[in-house]
Amino acid sequence: MPERIWLPSWTLIRRTLIVLFILGVVALIALWAWVSALARDLPDYRKLAEYEPAITSRVHAGDGTLIAEFASEHRVFVPYESIPVHLVNAFTSAEDKKFFEHNGIDWLGMARGVTRTVINQITGDGGMQGGSTISQQVAKNMLLTRDQTIVRKVKEMVITRRMERAFTKPQIMELYLNEIYLGGNGRGENYYGVGSAALNYFGKSLPELNLAEAATLAALAQLPGAVNPYTNPERLTVRRNWVLSRMVVNGHISNEEADAAKAQPLETVRRLRGAEYAAAQYFVEELRRDLVDQYGEEALYEGGLSIRSTIDTRLQLAAQEALQAGLEAYDRRHDYRGPFANVDMSGDVAEQLEALGLPSGSGEWEAAAVRGVGEEGAGLVLKDGARVTLSPDDVKWASDTYQRPGGGAGLRPGDVVLVEVSREGDPGEDDAPPPPQGEPVLRQVPDADGALIALDAHTGRVLAMAGGYSFWKSQFNRVTQAKRQPGSSFKPFVYAAALEKGYTPVSKVLDAPFVDFDISTEDFWAPSNYSEGRFYGLSTMRVGLEQSRNLMTVRMAQDIGMEPVTDLAERVGLYEKLDPYLAMSLGAGELTMMDLAKGYATLVNGGKRVSPTFFDRVQDRYGRTLFRHDQRDCGYCTSDADWNGDAPPELEDNRPQVLDPVVAYQVVHMLEGVVERGTGRRAQRVGKPLAGKTGTTNDYVDAWFMGFSPDLVVGVWVGFDSPKTLGEGEAGGSVAAPVFTDFMEAALENEPPLPFRIPPGVRLVSIDAETGGLPTPATTSVITEAFRPGTEPGVAFEQASGLNIFGPSDGGFFGPPAEEEPVDPADPFAEPAERAEEYEEDGY
Numbered sequence: 001m002p003e004r005i006w007l008p009s010w011t012l013i014r015r016t017l018i019v020l021f022i023l024g025v026v027a028l029i030a031l032w033a034w035v036s037a038l039a040r041d042l043p044d045y046r047k048l049a050e051y052e053p054a055i056t057s058r059v060h061a062g063d064g065t066l067i068a069e070f071a072s073e074h075r076v077f078v079p080y081e082s083i084p085v086h087l088v089n090a091f092t093s094a095e096d097k098k099f100f101e102h103n104g105i106d107w108l109g110m111a112r113g114v115t116r117t118v119i120n121q122i123t124g125d126g127g128m129q130g131g132s133t134i135s136q137q138v139a140k141n142m143l144l145t146r147d148q149t150i151v152r153k154v155k156e157m158v159i160t161r162r163m164e165r166a167f168t169k170p171q172i173m174e175l176y177l178n179e180i181y182l183g184g185n186g187r188g189e190n191y192y193g194v195g196s197a198a199l200n201y202f203g204k205s206l207p208e209l210n211l212a213e214a215a216t217l218a219a220l221a222q223l224p225g226a227v228n229p230y231t232n233p234e235r236l237t238v239r240r241n242w243v244l245s246r247m248v249v250n251g252h253i254s255n256e257e258a259d260a261a262k263a264q265p266l267e268t269v270r271r272l273r274g275a276e277y278a279a280a281q282y283f284v285e286e287l288r289r290d291l292v293d294q295y296g297e298e299a300l301y302e303g304g305l306s307i308r309s310t311i312d313t314r315l316q317l318a319a320q321e322a323l324q325a326g327l328e329a330y331d332r333r334h335d336y337r338g339p340f341a342n343v344d345m346s347g348d349v350a351e352q353l354e355a356l357g358l359p360s361g362s363g364e365w366e367a368a369a370v371r372g373v374g375e376e377g378a379g380l381v382l383k384d385g386a387r388v389t390l391s392p393d394d395v396k397w398a399s400d401t402y403q404r405p406g407g408g409a410g411l412r413p414g415d416v417v418l419v420e421v422s423r424e425g426d427p428g429e430d431d432a433p434p435p436p437q438g439e440p441v442l443r444q445v446p447d448a449d450g451a452l453i454a455l456d457a458h459t460g461r462v463l464a465m466a467g468g469y470s471f472w473k474s475q476f477n478r479v480t481q482a483k484r485q486p487g488s489s490f491k492p493f494v495y496a497a498a499l500e501k502g503y504t505p506v507s508k509v510l511d512a513p514f515v516d517f518d519i520s521t522e523d524f525w526a527p528s529n530y531s532e533g534r535f536y537g538l539s540t541m542r543v544g545l546e547q548s549r550n551l552m553t554v555r556m557a558q559d560i561g562m563e564p565v566t567d568l569a570e571r572v573g574l575y576e577k578l579d580p581y582l583a584m585s586l587g588a589g590e591l592t593m594m595d596l597a598k599g600y601a602t603l604v605n606g607g608k609r610v611s612p613t614f615f616d617r618v619q620d621r622y623g624r625t626l627f628r629h630d631q632r633d634c635g636y637c638t639s640d641a642d643w644n645g646d647a648p649p650e651l652e653d654n655r656p657q658v659l660d661p662v663v664a665y666q667v668v669h670m671l672e673g674v675v676e677r678g679t680g681r682r683a684q685r686v687g688k689p690l691a692g693k694t695g696t697t698n699d700y701v702d703a704w705f706m707g708f709s710p711d712l713v714v715g716v717w718v719g720f721d722s723p724k725t726l727g728e729g730e731a732g733g734s735v736a737a738p739v740f741t742d743f744m745e746a747a748l749e750n751e752p753p754l755p756f757r758i759p760p761g762v763r764l765v766s767i768d769a770e771t772g773g774l775p776t777p778a779t780t781s782v783i784t785e786a787f788r789p790g791t792e793p794g795v796a797f798e799q800a801s802g803l804n805i806f807g808p809s810d811g812g813f814f815g816p817p818a819e820e821e822p823v824d825p826a827d828p829f830a831e832p833a834e835r836a837e838e839y840e841e842d843g844y
Helices: 010-039 045-050 085-095 107-123 134-143 150-166 169-179 194-202 211-220 233-249 255-262 275-279 281-295 297-302 313-332 349-355 392-401 487-500 541-546 550-560 562-571 582-586 593-604 661-676 681-686 732-747 833-838
Strands: 057-060 066-070 181-184 190-192 306-309 366-374 377-382 387-390 415-423 436-443 449-456 462-466 508-511 516-518 523-525 537-540 615-619 625-628 691-696 702-708 712-719 763-768 782-787
Touching: 057 281, 057 297, 066 281, 085 134, 085 169, 085 211, 085 233, 134 150, 134 169, 169 194, 181 194, 181 211, 190 194, 194 211, 211 233, 211 255, 233 255, 275 281, 275 313, 281 297, 281 306, 281 462, 281 615, 313 449, 313 462, 313 712, 313 732, 349 366, 349 377, 366 387, 377 392, 377 415, 377 436, 387 415, 387 436, 392 436, 449 593, 449 732, 487 541, 487 550, 487 562, 487 582, 487 593, 487 661, 487 691, 487 702, 487 732, 508 541, 508 550, 537 541, 541 550, 541 661, 550 562, 550 582, 562 582, 593 661, 593 702, 593 712, 661 681, 661 691, 661 782, 681 732, 691 732, 702 732, 712 732
Parallel strands: 057 306
Antiparallel strands: 057 066, 181 190, 306 615, 366 377, 366 415, 377 387, 415 436, 449 462, 449 712, 508 537, 516 523, 615 625, 691 702, 702 712, 763 782
């Protein structure tokens, strides 16, 4: 008999279903209560309506060139209306094809994500897969954490639904495309938002992106680190092509358009690189410090400031190149300091060189290993395996000046040296550098350093600033941060003070031994000229300034008193307070190059004090002006009314007048003679009207040249950061003046030869260069001198005992002439024969 099969009764089935229903209802109630509890503690999605993300602050040069960006997150906010349609279609195809159709949550996509998550948990092959829509990504990225938990996912869904009811689809897409992380450049800069990514990867604004580039940005969204265009372009290209295919499937583009875009190579750019960018680093860092002081770090790095700086990129590059060339030339005149590393010549030399780091400040120089040294030079191997030969002259320089620590001299096999190599032509296979051309040049990063400042004499705008040999060698800015003694470059201000006290450019001052006794310390001070032991008797002020005679300067300062000198120095902005000691008249008081340049600007602009600035205007993210350097009222030119052909408004000159314009011009005119006949004659090579003053401190510790054209003030300093001598004869005229000359040749290359402006109240008179009086039949040299009317020579002067005796305007008679070194009547500007071309002065 067959066994009976037990079947549940209908009553049991019904009861089971009721229990399950009740349990389901309870579960739903519990789930609702749990979700409600989570929803009560959610971030306020409405604050997205006031979305102000951290955006990049950008610095432009005066010509509009972008020279720097400051950002905690590199982002350029772009409104939805300015985002091209093909870029939106690329992102929806890659991330959420139903974005404009769903209500914020793609339930089918989420089900697929849950399924994948369960499989991943079972197999251990990954984490949660969310199936998130673009709306959910906005909620997660902007309002929640990135934790992969069920709690976070539920919160994300609740906020997404609320967002979808409060915002339109274009508003949500705008938030998404401006917030999304899209990789970086591998040098610490990370790009957020499509605007920043387009600029940094392609050097383009969003409307300029072609279809392939738009698809590339969309391809970055999911795995920006893994498909970075700089480190993994092949993988990114594959994913870009996948995005293009999805755009075809979704009906956004045709197959032909997709194929054309796929055929395009992935081409990216490296922004803010190159010689101009490298040259501007000192300027940018100084500007950054100023902006942080004024507006704070948060405003600079997150506020999206727009900064119009004063820098002229052409002048900046010329400044850095001139300073580097001058320091390298100085360094070449002194000792070679030896190799910076050694390699095992029996091993793989190229591999060892590749692993070496170059000394800071090496720039484009390369490491080379010495293979051998002979009469034909030294054989070298470069890191790409190329073999070159160092010239016998370079080998001799190293042999003559480099003493090895263990004994011996010069180069040996295995030494690793720096060389400058010329490489021209196209790269080889795998982007290898082109082969070297010609002989390499032995190099070393100079130990001495320097600085150069170029300032608009009328506005104080800093047009160029090189704070050192290389920003990567040292970030210390020697223009603004170093205080050094200016030496004789301070003398023009002593002469200006004397002119204010009644001296004229032809006043005679005695050049003879001078001793000062300080009764408080019972110390004697006896300054000397550069040519120690040589004195030139009575000479005009002009000759004293052109030949930088220390003893004449000190006598003038003693005659008028140091108080007028210190007062003038403080008026023009050189010092806040200068002690009234005689040594200060020879530049013993420390100051910054920026302050000294500001003082020289006062001389050339007619006695007006200027305030140096690094930026013309600063605007916030909305275009509102926060700072404007020129605060003058422009009148009708700032109104919204159309221009009706009126003449340009005459703006008020609000610069404080701190020096008589006539006195300022007299000093400028005498400083022209420094270039024409004096210690700055090297600058004549520029072939334009120039003026300036050399400066050298005791023991050749500091070398200066402060010079200017009618509109441009340029200062150059060379020395060691830890003060020590530059070497015998390494004075301002031989070290700093060549840097000034090189820079001015480039700066004024296309400028007309403008003369210096002559203010009202100046009378130009032809005088005898030897006597300072009116020319006579015996005159051999005539120059033009600047006088205040009524102070010029009125009659010819006669010679008596070899001296010229002047009237009341001569500044006084200071003693008998020096008998040892009278002025040569045929050449009142004679110099020591040993170094006529390098004549300079001691500082004090």
